[in-house]
Amino acid sequence: MSKNTVLHKANTRGHANHGWLDSHHTFSFANYHDRERMNFGVLRVLNDDVVAGGMGFGTHPHNNMEIISIPLEGDLQHKDSMGNVAVISQGDVQVLSAGTGISHSEQNKNRDRAVKFLQIWVFPNKQNVTPRYDQIAIGDVEKRNELYQVLSPNPDDEGVWIHQDAWFFMGNLEAGISRNYHLHKPGNGIYVFVLEGSVSVDGQALDKRDGFGIWDVEDIEIKADTDAKVLVMEVPMELS
Template sequence: MKTILHKATTRGHAHHGWLESWHTFSFAGYHDEQRVHFGALRVLNDDSVAPGMGFGRHPHDNMEIISIPLEGDLEHSDNMGNTAVIRQGDVQVMSAGTGIAHSEKNANSDKPVKFLQIWVFPKERNVKPRYDQKSFPLEARRNRLQNVVAPVGADADGVQIHQDAWFHLGQLDAGTSLEYALKDPANGLYVFVLKGDLYVNEVLLNQRDGLGVSAVDAVSLKAEADAEVLLMEVPLA
Protein backbone atom coordinates (compact mmCIF):
# COMPACT_ATOMS: atom_id res chain seq x y z
CA MET A 1 0.00 0.00 0.00
CA LYS A 2 1.20 3.48 -0.89
CA THR A 3 -0.15 6.58 0.85
CA ILE A 4 0.19 10.35 0.65
CA LEU A 5 -1.11 12.40 3.57
CA HIS A 6 -2.36 15.97 3.22
CA LYS A 7 -3.13 17.49 6.61
CA ALA A 8 -5.82 20.17 6.63
CA THR A 9 -3.40 22.85 7.81
CA THR A 10 -1.02 22.25 4.87
CA ARG A 11 -3.59 23.18 2.21
CA GLY A 12 -3.36 26.32 0.13
CA HIS A 13 -5.52 29.18 1.41
CA ALA A 14 -7.08 32.19 -0.25
CA HIS A 15 -9.31 34.84 1.33
CA HIS A 16 -10.95 37.34 -0.99
CA GLY A 17 -13.39 38.81 1.51
CA TRP A 18 -16.52 37.34 -0.07
CA LEU A 19 -14.78 34.00 -0.79
CA GLU A 20 -12.63 31.86 1.46
CA SER A 21 -11.12 28.81 -0.19
CA TRP A 22 -8.84 25.99 0.92
CA HIS A 23 -7.01 24.14 -1.85
CA THR A 24 -5.90 20.54 -1.40
CA PHE A 25 -4.19 20.70 -4.81
CA SER A 26 -2.53 23.55 -6.70
CA PHE A 27 -5.10 26.11 -7.82
CA ALA A 28 -5.07 29.76 -8.92
CA GLY A 29 -2.43 31.57 -6.82
CA TYR A 30 -1.47 28.46 -4.85
CA HIS A 31 1.11 26.21 -6.50
CA ASP A 32 3.00 23.27 -5.02
CA GLU A 33 4.80 21.00 -7.48
CA GLN A 34 4.24 18.09 -5.11
CA ARG A 35 0.49 18.71 -4.98
CA VAL A 36 -0.79 19.22 -8.51
CA HIS A 37 -3.17 16.26 -8.69
CA PHE A 38 -3.87 12.71 -7.49
CA GLY A 39 -4.31 10.72 -10.68
CA ALA A 40 -7.42 12.04 -12.45
CA LEU A 41 -8.39 14.13 -9.39
CA ARG A 42 -7.17 17.62 -10.28
CA VAL A 43 -8.94 20.06 -7.90
CA LEU A 44 -10.41 19.71 -4.43
CA ASN A 45 -11.49 23.14 -3.19
CA ASP A 46 -13.25 23.70 0.12
CA ASP A 47 -15.13 26.96 -0.47
CA SER A 48 -17.20 29.34 1.64
CA VAL A 49 -19.08 32.17 -0.13
CA ALA A 50 -20.52 35.15 1.74
CA PRO A 51 -24.28 35.88 1.68
CA GLY A 52 -25.51 37.12 -1.69
CA MET A 53 -22.06 36.90 -3.29
CA GLY A 54 -20.69 34.55 -5.93
CA PHE A 55 -18.73 33.81 -9.07
CA GLY A 56 -19.72 35.71 -12.24
CA ARG A 57 -20.13 33.83 -15.51
CA HIS A 58 -16.86 32.20 -16.55
CA PRO A 59 -15.83 29.42 -18.97
CA HIS A 60 -14.54 25.87 -18.56
CA ASP A 61 -13.64 23.15 -21.02
CA ASN A 62 -12.51 19.53 -20.95
CA MET A 63 -13.06 18.99 -17.25
CA GLU A 64 -15.61 17.11 -15.16
CA ILE A 65 -16.71 19.55 -12.43
CA ILE A 66 -18.55 18.28 -9.36
CA SER A 67 -20.10 20.51 -6.67
CA ILE A 68 -21.18 19.11 -3.30
CA PRO A 69 -22.95 21.60 -0.98
CA LEU A 70 -22.17 21.17 2.72
CA GLU A 71 -24.18 24.07 4.18
CA GLY A 72 -26.54 26.62 2.66
CA ASP A 73 -27.83 26.96 -0.90
CA LEU A 74 -25.82 27.45 -4.10
CA GLU A 75 -27.50 28.96 -7.17
CA HIS A 76 -26.27 27.85 -10.60
CA SER A 77 -26.84 29.29 -14.09
CA ASP A 78 -25.18 28.35 -17.39
CA ASN A 79 -25.22 29.09 -21.10
CA MET A 80 -27.07 25.83 -21.84
CA GLY A 81 -30.16 27.29 -20.17
CA ASN A 82 -29.85 25.47 -16.86
CA THR A 83 -30.77 27.32 -13.66
CA ALA A 84 -30.94 25.52 -10.34
CA VAL A 85 -30.32 25.77 -6.62
CA ILE A 86 -28.36 22.94 -5.02
CA ARG A 87 -28.50 22.20 -1.30
CA GLN A 88 -27.02 19.80 1.24
CA GLY A 89 -27.79 16.31 -0.01
CA ASP A 90 -27.52 17.36 -3.66
CA VAL A 91 -24.62 16.65 -6.00
CA GLN A 92 -24.14 18.63 -9.21
CA VAL A 93 -21.97 17.72 -12.20
CA MET A 94 -20.95 19.64 -15.30
CA SER A 95 -19.14 17.88 -18.12
CA ALA A 96 -17.49 20.95 -19.64
CA GLY A 97 -16.29 19.14 -22.77
CA THR A 98 -16.03 21.48 -25.77
CA GLY A 99 -16.90 24.43 -23.56
CA ILE A 100 -19.41 25.73 -21.06
CA ALA A 101 -19.91 29.02 -19.23
CA HIS A 102 -21.61 29.24 -15.85
CA SER A 103 -22.08 31.35 -12.77
CA GLU A 104 -22.53 30.39 -9.13
CA LYS A 105 -23.70 32.46 -6.19
CA ASN A 106 -24.90 32.15 -2.65
CA ALA A 107 -28.69 31.98 -2.88
CA ASN A 108 -29.04 33.14 0.75
CA SER A 109 -28.82 36.72 2.03
CA ASP A 110 -28.27 35.77 5.67
CA LYS A 111 -25.71 32.95 5.79
CA PRO A 112 -22.68 31.65 3.89
CA VAL A 113 -22.84 28.72 1.51
CA LYS A 114 -20.14 26.09 1.96
CA PHE A 115 -19.40 23.56 -0.73
CA LEU A 116 -16.74 21.36 -2.28
CA GLN A 117 -15.70 22.14 -5.85
CA ILE A 118 -13.99 19.12 -7.40
CA TRP A 119 -12.42 18.81 -10.85
CA VAL A 120 -11.68 15.47 -12.50
CA PHE A 121 -9.78 15.04 -15.77
CA PRO A 122 -12.09 13.41 -18.36
CA LYS A 123 -11.09 10.19 -20.12
CA GLU A 124 -12.27 11.66 -23.43
CA ARG A 125 -11.76 15.23 -24.62
CA ASN A 126 -14.20 17.50 -26.43
CA VAL A 127 -17.39 15.67 -25.47
CA LYS A 128 -20.74 17.45 -25.75
CA PRO A 129 -21.24 19.60 -22.62
CA ARG A 130 -23.85 18.35 -20.18
CA TYR A 131 -25.32 19.25 -16.80
CA ASP A 132 -26.91 17.05 -14.18
CA GLN A 133 -27.80 17.11 -10.50
CA LYS A 134 -29.41 14.71 -8.10
CA SER A 135 -30.64 14.69 -4.51
CA PHE A 136 -29.41 11.91 -2.24
CA PRO A 137 -31.19 11.13 1.06
CA LEU A 138 -28.87 11.86 3.96
CA GLU A 139 -30.21 8.94 5.99
CA ALA A 140 -29.05 6.52 3.27
CA ARG A 141 -25.39 7.26 4.09
CA ARG A 142 -25.71 6.65 7.84
CA ASN A 143 -23.09 3.99 8.70
CA ARG A 144 -22.79 3.04 5.04
CA LEU A 145 -21.24 4.39 1.85
CA GLN A 146 -23.61 6.09 -0.58
CA ASN A 147 -22.64 6.27 -4.25
CA VAL A 148 -23.00 9.85 -5.51
CA VAL A 149 -20.78 9.93 -8.65
CA ALA A 150 -20.24 7.15 -11.20
CA PRO A 151 -18.95 6.71 -14.78
CA VAL A 152 -21.25 7.45 -17.70
CA GLY A 153 -23.23 4.30 -18.50
CA ALA A 154 -22.68 2.65 -15.12
CA ASP A 155 -25.58 0.86 -13.45
CA ALA A 156 -25.26 2.98 -10.32
CA ASP A 157 -27.09 5.65 -8.34
CA GLY A 158 -24.58 8.47 -8.71
CA VAL A 159 -24.61 11.36 -11.16
CA GLN A 160 -22.47 10.40 -14.12
CA ILE A 161 -19.16 11.80 -15.41
CA HIS A 162 -16.90 11.04 -18.36
CA GLN A 163 -14.29 9.23 -16.27
CA ASP A 164 -13.96 5.83 -14.61
CA ALA A 165 -14.35 7.47 -11.21
CA TRP A 166 -16.57 6.61 -8.26
CA PHE A 167 -17.43 8.93 -5.36
CA HIS A 168 -19.09 7.81 -2.12
CA LEU A 169 -20.25 9.75 0.94
CA GLY A 170 -20.61 8.25 4.40
CA GLN A 171 -21.70 9.35 7.87
CA LEU A 172 -20.21 7.01 10.46
CA ASP A 173 -21.08 6.83 14.12
CA ALA A 174 -18.12 6.55 16.48
CA GLY A 175 -16.82 2.98 16.51
CA THR A 176 -18.38 2.05 13.17
CA SER A 177 -16.15 0.12 10.76
CA LEU A 178 -16.62 -0.26 7.01
CA GLU A 179 -14.58 -1.57 4.11
CA TYR A 180 -14.34 -0.04 0.67
CA ALA A 181 -13.29 -2.37 -2.17
CA LEU A 182 -11.92 -0.53 -5.18
CA LYS A 183 -13.79 -1.03 -8.44
CA ASP A 184 -10.40 -1.35 -10.17
CA PRO A 185 -7.27 -2.21 -8.12
CA ALA A 186 -5.22 -0.11 -10.56
CA ASN A 187 -7.11 2.99 -9.38
CA GLY A 188 -6.25 5.16 -6.43
CA LEU A 189 -8.55 6.24 -3.61
CA TYR A 190 -8.54 9.73 -2.13
CA VAL A 191 -10.19 9.94 1.29
CA PHE A 192 -11.32 13.38 2.51
CA VAL A 193 -12.70 13.75 6.02
CA LEU A 194 -15.47 16.34 6.21
CA LYS A 195 -16.04 16.05 9.95
CA GLY A 196 -14.73 14.06 12.88
CA ASP A 197 -11.87 11.59 13.20
CA LEU A 198 -11.45 8.51 11.05
CA TYR A 199 -8.92 5.72 10.67
CA VAL A 200 -8.08 4.67 7.12
CA ASN A 201 -6.35 1.36 7.70
CA GLU A 202 -3.84 2.45 10.38
CA VAL A 203 -3.73 6.16 9.49
CA LEU A 204 -5.76 8.55 11.66
CA LEU A 205 -7.34 11.44 9.79
CA ASN A 206 -8.95 14.50 11.35
CA GLN A 207 -11.40 17.04 9.98
CA ARG A 208 -10.47 18.22 6.44
CA ASP A 209 -7.44 15.91 6.23
CA GLY A 210 -6.95 14.04 2.97
CA LEU A 211 -5.22 10.74 2.26
CA GLY A 212 -4.35 9.29 -1.14
CA VAL A 213 -4.12 5.50 -1.15
CA SER A 214 -2.90 3.29 -4.00
CA ALA A 215 -1.61 -0.24 -4.66
CA VAL A 216 -4.47 -1.79 -2.65
CA ASP A 217 -7.61 -3.76 -3.41
CA ALA A 218 -9.57 -2.38 -0.45
CA VAL A 219 -9.29 -0.04 2.53
CA SER A 220 -10.80 -0.27 5.98
CA LEU A 221 -12.50 2.71 7.61
CA LYS A 222 -13.15 3.10 11.33
CA ALA A 223 -14.70 6.17 12.94
CA GLU A 224 -12.71 7.22 16.01
CA ALA A 225 -15.42 9.83 16.62
CA ASP A 226 -18.61 10.59 14.69
CA ALA A 227 -17.33 11.27 11.18
CA GLU A 228 -18.39 12.29 7.69
CA VAL A 229 -16.21 11.20 4.79
CA LEU A 230 -15.95 11.54 1.02
CA LEU A 231 -14.23 8.75 -0.93
CA MET A 232 -13.03 9.47 -4.47
CA GLU A 233 -11.79 6.51 -6.51
CA VAL A 234 -10.02 7.68 -9.66
CA PRO A 235 -7.66 6.30 -12.33
CA LEU A 236 -4.02 7.04 -11.56
CA ALA A 237 -2.88 7.19 -15.18
Protein backbone atom coordinates (compact mmCIF):
# COMPACT_ATOMS: atom_id res chain seq x y z
CA MET A 1 0.00 0.00 0.00
CA SER A 2 1.44 3.35 -1.06
CA LYS A 3 0.43 6.14 1.32
CA ASN A 4 -0.64 9.61 0.22
CA THR A 5 -0.12 12.76 2.25
CA VAL A 6 -0.96 16.45 2.30
CA LEU A 7 0.74 19.06 4.49
CA HIS A 8 -0.89 22.33 5.55
CA LYS A 9 1.54 24.54 7.46
CA ALA A 10 -0.05 26.95 9.94
CA ASN A 11 1.10 30.05 8.06
CA THR A 12 -0.50 28.89 4.80
CA ARG A 13 -4.05 28.89 6.18
CA GLY A 14 -6.67 31.38 5.11
CA HIS A 15 -7.04 34.29 7.53
CA ALA A 16 -9.84 36.71 8.28
CA ASN A 17 -9.73 39.34 11.02
CA HIS A 18 -13.05 41.10 11.54
CA GLY A 19 -12.01 42.77 14.78
CA TRP A 20 -14.46 40.84 16.94
CA LEU A 21 -13.46 37.58 15.18
CA ASP A 22 -9.96 36.45 14.25
CA SER A 23 -10.21 33.23 12.26
CA HIS A 24 -7.76 30.93 10.49
CA HIS A 25 -9.17 28.51 7.89
CA THR A 26 -7.39 25.27 7.05
CA PHE A 27 -9.91 24.69 4.23
CA SER A 28 -11.77 27.11 1.96
CA PHE A 29 -14.34 29.09 3.92
CA ALA A 30 -16.25 32.35 3.40
CA ASN A 31 -13.98 34.73 1.44
CA TYR A 32 -11.01 32.36 1.53
CA HIS A 33 -11.10 30.08 -1.51
CA ASP A 34 -8.40 27.68 -2.63
CA ARG A 35 -9.41 24.98 -5.12
CA GLU A 36 -6.66 22.75 -3.73
CA ARG A 37 -7.94 23.13 -0.18
CA MET A 38 -11.67 22.43 -0.31
CA ASN A 39 -11.74 19.48 2.08
CA PHE A 40 -9.99 16.36 3.33
CA GLY A 41 -12.43 13.60 2.47
CA VAL A 42 -15.62 14.40 4.38
CA LEU A 43 -13.77 16.90 6.61
CA ARG A 44 -15.02 20.15 5.10
CA VAL A 45 -14.16 22.93 7.60
CA LEU A 46 -11.46 23.33 10.21
CA ASN A 47 -11.59 26.85 11.59
CA ASP A 48 -9.40 28.12 14.40
CA ASP A 49 -11.48 30.96 15.88
CA VAL A 50 -10.81 33.67 18.45
CA VAL A 51 -13.88 35.71 19.48
CA ALA A 52 -13.44 38.94 21.43
CA GLY A 53 -15.06 39.46 24.82
CA GLY A 54 -18.83 39.87 24.71
CA MET A 55 -18.98 39.29 20.94
CA GLY A 56 -20.18 36.38 18.85
CA PHE A 57 -21.97 34.91 15.87
CA GLY A 58 -25.59 36.05 15.46
CA THR A 59 -28.34 33.55 14.73
CA HIS A 60 -27.69 31.78 11.43
CA PRO A 61 -28.93 28.59 9.73
CA HIS A 62 -27.31 25.26 8.82
CA ASN A 63 -28.53 22.06 7.23
CA ASN A 64 -27.13 18.61 6.40
CA MET A 65 -23.83 19.12 8.18
CA GLU A 66 -22.26 17.70 11.33
CA ILE A 67 -20.80 20.65 13.26
CA ILE A 68 -18.32 20.02 16.06
CA SER A 69 -17.02 22.73 18.41
CA ILE A 70 -14.02 22.21 20.68
CA PRO A 71 -13.23 25.13 23.05
CA LEU A 72 -9.53 25.69 23.72
CA GLU A 73 -9.84 28.67 26.09
CA GLY A 74 -12.74 30.56 27.64
CA ASP A 75 -16.49 29.96 27.52
CA LEU A 76 -18.81 29.88 24.51
CA GLN A 77 -22.57 30.27 24.93
CA HIS A 78 -24.83 28.40 22.52
CA LYS A 79 -28.51 28.97 21.70
CA ASP A 80 -30.47 27.18 18.99
CA SER A 81 -33.91 26.83 17.43
CA MET A 82 -34.48 23.55 19.29
CA GLY A 83 -34.50 25.47 22.56
CA ASN A 84 -31.05 24.47 23.73
CA VAL A 85 -29.14 27.03 25.80
CA ALA A 86 -25.72 25.87 26.95
CA VAL A 87 -22.18 26.98 27.71
CA ILE A 88 -19.18 25.00 26.51
CA SER A 89 -15.70 25.48 27.95
CA GLN A 90 -12.21 24.05 27.62
CA GLY A 91 -12.56 20.32 28.22
CA ASP A 92 -15.94 20.09 26.47
CA VAL A 93 -16.90 18.88 23.00
CA GLN A 94 -20.14 19.96 21.33
CA VAL A 95 -21.89 18.45 18.31
CA LEU A 96 -24.76 19.81 16.25
CA SER A 97 -26.35 17.55 13.63
CA ALA A 98 -28.01 20.16 11.44
CA GLY A 99 -30.00 17.67 9.33
CA THR A 100 -33.25 19.11 7.99
CA GLY A 101 -32.30 22.55 9.28
CA ILE A 102 -31.44 24.44 12.43
CA SER A 103 -30.55 27.97 13.47
CA HIS A 104 -28.11 28.81 16.24
CA SER A 105 -25.97 31.55 17.73
CA GLU A 106 -22.62 31.43 19.50
CA GLN A 107 -21.50 34.13 21.91
CA ASN A 108 -18.45 34.72 24.06
CA LYS A 109 -19.94 34.45 27.55
CA ASN A 110 -17.22 36.66 29.05
CA ARG A 111 -16.68 40.34 28.34
CA ASP A 112 -13.18 40.49 29.78
CA ARG A 113 -11.41 37.81 27.75
CA ALA A 114 -11.44 36.11 24.38
CA VAL A 115 -12.81 32.65 23.70
CA LYS A 116 -10.78 30.35 21.47
CA PHE A 117 -12.34 27.31 19.83
CA LEU A 118 -12.15 24.97 16.86
CA GLN A 119 -15.16 24.86 14.56
CA ILE A 120 -15.21 21.66 12.48
CA TRP A 121 -17.70 20.65 9.80
CA VAL A 122 -18.09 17.09 8.55
CA PHE A 123 -20.31 16.03 5.67
CA PRO A 124 -22.87 13.50 7.01
CA ASN A 125 -23.57 10.07 5.54
CA LYS A 126 -27.33 10.56 5.98
CA GLN A 127 -29.32 13.45 4.60
CA ASN A 128 -32.22 15.27 6.25
CA VAL A 129 -31.93 13.66 9.68
CA THR A 130 -33.77 15.12 12.65
CA PRO A 131 -31.60 17.92 14.07
CA ARG A 132 -29.77 17.03 17.27
CA TYR A 133 -27.61 18.75 19.89
CA ASP A 134 -25.20 17.17 22.35
CA GLN A 135 -22.20 18.13 24.45
CA ILE A 136 -19.90 16.26 26.80
CA ALA A 137 -17.10 16.98 29.23
CA ILE A 138 -14.13 14.94 28.07
CA GLY A 139 -12.31 15.01 31.41
CA ASP A 140 -13.70 11.56 32.20
CA VAL A 141 -12.05 10.02 29.13
CA GLU A 142 -8.85 12.08 29.03
CA LYS A 143 -5.73 10.00 29.54
CA ARG A 144 -2.27 11.50 29.88
CA ASN A 145 0.20 10.25 27.26
CA GLU A 146 -2.53 8.31 25.44
CA LEU A 147 -4.84 9.03 22.53
CA TYR A 148 -8.41 9.17 23.86
CA GLN A 149 -11.64 9.11 21.85
CA VAL A 150 -13.91 12.16 21.83
CA LEU A 151 -16.14 11.38 18.81
CA SER A 152 -17.33 8.33 16.88
CA PRO A 153 -20.28 7.05 14.80
CA ASN A 154 -21.60 5.11 17.79
CA PRO A 155 -23.90 6.64 20.44
CA ASP A 156 -22.75 4.07 23.01
CA ASP A 157 -19.03 4.83 22.59
CA GLU A 158 -16.95 7.35 24.50
CA GLY A 159 -17.45 10.95 23.38
CA VAL A 160 -20.10 12.50 21.17
CA TRP A 161 -21.39 10.81 18.02
CA ILE A 162 -22.17 11.99 14.49
CA HIS A 163 -23.83 10.69 11.34
CA GLN A 164 -20.57 9.64 9.69
CA ASP A 165 -17.98 6.84 9.94
CA ALA A 166 -15.54 9.19 11.63
CA TRP A 167 -13.51 8.96 14.82
CA PHE A 168 -11.81 11.86 16.62
CA PHE A 169 -9.12 11.37 19.23
CA MET A 170 -7.13 13.86 21.30
CA GLY A 171 -3.76 13.38 22.93
CA ASN A 172 -1.74 15.20 25.59
CA LEU A 173 1.72 13.77 25.08
CA GLU A 174 4.94 14.43 26.94
CA ALA A 175 8.13 14.92 24.93
CA GLY A 176 9.50 11.60 23.67
CA ILE A 177 6.20 9.72 23.94
CA SER A 178 5.19 7.81 20.80
CA ARG A 179 1.75 6.34 20.11
CA ASN A 180 0.36 4.33 17.20
CA TYR A 181 -3.08 5.02 15.75
CA HIS A 182 -4.78 2.18 13.90
CA LEU A 183 -7.58 3.08 11.51
CA HIS A 184 -11.07 1.87 12.37
CA LYS A 185 -12.33 1.54 8.80
CA PRO A 186 -10.58 0.69 5.50
CA GLY A 187 -10.64 3.59 3.07
CA ASN A 188 -10.57 6.23 5.76
CA GLY A 189 -7.82 8.81 6.06
CA ILE A 190 -6.38 10.62 9.07
CA TYR A 191 -5.94 14.35 9.53
CA VAL A 192 -3.68 15.37 12.44
CA PHE A 193 -3.96 18.95 13.74
CA VAL A 194 -1.38 20.14 16.25
CA LEU A 195 -2.88 22.23 19.06
CA GLU A 196 0.29 22.75 21.09
CA GLY A 197 3.95 21.86 20.76
CA SER A 198 5.67 19.84 18.05
CA VAL A 199 5.12 16.28 16.87
CA SER A 200 6.23 13.95 14.09
CA VAL A 201 3.65 11.87 12.21
CA ASP A 202 5.28 8.99 10.35
CA GLY A 203 8.44 11.12 10.32
CA GLN A 204 6.77 14.35 9.12
CA ALA A 205 7.67 17.16 11.54
CA LEU A 206 4.73 19.34 12.56
CA ASP A 207 4.50 22.45 14.72
CA LYS A 208 1.65 24.27 16.44
CA ARG A 209 -1.44 24.63 14.22
CA ASP A 210 0.08 22.62 11.37
CA GLY A 211 -2.21 20.07 9.75
CA PHE A 212 -1.16 16.81 8.10
CA GLY A 213 -3.42 14.45 6.18
CA ILE A 214 -2.47 10.87 5.37
CA TRP A 215 -4.41 8.11 3.62
CA ASP A 216 -3.94 4.69 2.04
CA VAL A 217 -2.48 3.50 5.34
CA GLU A 218 -3.62 1.14 8.09
CA ASP A 219 -1.92 2.93 10.97
CA ILE A 220 0.34 5.87 11.77
CA GLU A 221 2.88 6.74 14.44
CA ILE A 222 2.58 10.02 16.35
CA LYS A 223 5.69 11.03 18.29
CA ALA A 224 5.84 14.05 20.58
CA ASP A 225 9.02 16.01 19.86
CA THR A 226 8.10 18.42 22.68
CA ASP A 227 5.24 18.33 25.16
CA ALA A 228 2.33 18.45 22.72
CA LYS A 229 -1.43 18.34 22.28
CA VAL A 230 -2.96 16.92 19.11
CA LEU A 231 -6.36 16.35 17.53
CA VAL A 232 -6.55 13.24 15.33
CA MET A 233 -9.50 13.06 12.92
CA GLU A 234 -10.18 9.82 11.04
CA VAL A 235 -12.68 10.38 8.23
CA PRO A 236 -13.90 8.69 5.04
CA MET A 237 -12.01 9.93 1.99
CA GLU A 238 -15.00 9.46 -0.33
CA LEU A 239 -18.08 11.67 -0.05
CA SER A 240 -21.24 9.62 0.48
